[in-house]
Each structure stands twice: as C-alpha cells, then as structure tokens.
Amino acid sequence: MTKHLKSIDAKYDSLIRDKMEEQLLFEPGVETKNRKPLRQPAPFGAQWEIRFGPGNRFRVLYDIDGEQHAVQILAVGKKEGNRLIVGEEEVEL
Numbered sequence: 296m297t298k299h300l301k302s303i304d305a306k307y308d309s310l311i312r313d314k315m316e317e318q319l320l321f322e323p324g325v326e327t328k329n330r331k332p333l334r335q336p337a338p339f340g341a342q343w344e345i346r347f348g349p350g351n352r353f354r355v356l357y358d359i360d361g362e363q364h365a366v367q368i369l370a371v372g373k374k375e376g377n378r379l380i381v382g383e384e385e386v387e388l
Contacts, residue, residue, distance in 0.1 A: 299371040299382050307348065311371060314347045315355055319366045324359050338379070338386045339369040346374075354379060 300308060318330055323343065326332065330345045333356070337344075341356035356370040372381035379386045 302380065302382050303353070303371070303373055307353070310348060311353060311355075314345065314353075315368065318345045318347070318355075319357065319368075323357070323366050324361075338381070338388065341369045348373075 300311065303311070323330075329347055329351070330343065333341055333344050335342075337356070339356055340358070342358050343356070345355045345357075347353050352374045354370075354372045354374060355368060356372075358367045358369060359365075360367065370381045370386070372379045372386065374380075377388075379388050
C-alpha cells in the first residue's frame with residue numbers, strides 16, 4: 296500500500312488515511328453512497344471499494360475478514376477519467 300500512496304500527491308496523504316479510518320473502522324461491509332461491493336472479478340481480488348476526495352477521484356480497494364473482524368487494504372489508487380491508476384500502473388475496473 297505504501298508503494299501505491301507514493302504515486303499520489305503527498306498533500307492527500309492525511310485525507311486518504313483519515314477517510315480509510317472513518318469509512319473502514321465501523322461497518323466496512325455496509326453499502327453507502329461512497330462505499331460499495333465490487334463486481335467480480337475485481338482488481339486485486341478486492342470485494343469492496345470506497346470513493347472519496349476531490350471529484351471522488353481516490354479509491355481504496357479492500358476485503359473484509361469476518362472471522363478475524365479485520366479489513367485488509369489491497370490497493371489505493373486514483374481515478375483519471377475512466378482509468379484507475381494504482382502505483383504507476385493502470386488497472387482495469
């Protein structure tokens with residue numbers, strides 16, 4: 296994930312970390328306006344996505360481990376048009 300964040304302007308680091316905590320700490324498996332399950336197969340095998348930031352351009356892809364009551368962040372990226380950039384790579388949505 297750290298590699299993914301390096302490709303995003305550092306001024307957004309605290310926004311990304313704050314939103315991940317806010318959105319994923321409680322009820323990460325409840326669909327909201329900016330949090331939704333992904334159609335499979337999805338990039339990185341992720342089951343869920345949150346969207347946020349200016350123009351909703353940031354994406355966090357994650358899985359939920361119900362037994363462990365844990366969230367695993369699989370990717371952090373930015374949407375540019377209809378492309379998702381994770382790290383330095385374009386990912387198919």
